[in-house]
Amino acid sequence: xxxxxxKKNVKKVKKEKKTKNKxxxxxxxxxxxxxxxxxxxxxxxxxTIATIVMCIILVLFFQFLDVILAYIKEFFN
Numbered sequence: 001x002x003x004x005x006x007k008k009n010v011k012k013v014k015k016e017k018k019t020k021n022k023x024x025x026x027x028x029x030x031x032x033x034x035x036x037x038x039x040x041x042x043x044x045x046x047x048t049i050a051t052i053v054m055c056i057i058l059v060l061f062f063q064f065l066d067v068i069l070a071y072i073k074e075f076f077n
Contacts, residue, residue, distance in 0.1 A: 039047065
């Protein structure tokens, strides 16, 4: 019987540790999120516009590259 009680105690301790770890994780998560400096509306708009412009530039670059490579391929065929 002592072995069964010991197993139950071990399971109970493991379960408590898991619960404690989850609680600790969420407390630390809340603490970390509160330390983040979130951008204000003006910065958010600036970053959004910069991202969209960069995407457009990359699309145009790769489209141009595709056209040039297609002409080179046609030249050799």
